[in-house]
Amino acid sequence: MKHNTLEWVIFTLKSVVSALFFVFAFYGAMGLWLLTQQTTINQAALAGIWTQHTLAAVIGVSLR
Secondary structure: OHHHHHHHHHHHHHHHHHHHHHHHHHHHHHHHHHHHOOOOOHHHHHHHHHHHHHHHHHHHHHHH
C-alpha cells in the first residue's frame, strides 16, 4: 500500500510541476508578445489573469 501511495504522490507532484510550467510558459510568452504590441499594459489585469489560470491549473491537476 505504501508503494502505491508513494507512486501517487510522485505522479501528482510531476503533474503539478508540468501544469505550472505550461501555464507560466504560455502566459510569459503572452506577456512578452503584449509588450511588443503595446506601449502600456494594464499590469493588474495581466497579473490577475496569470494568478487565476495558475490556480485553475493547480486545482485541476490536483483533482484529476
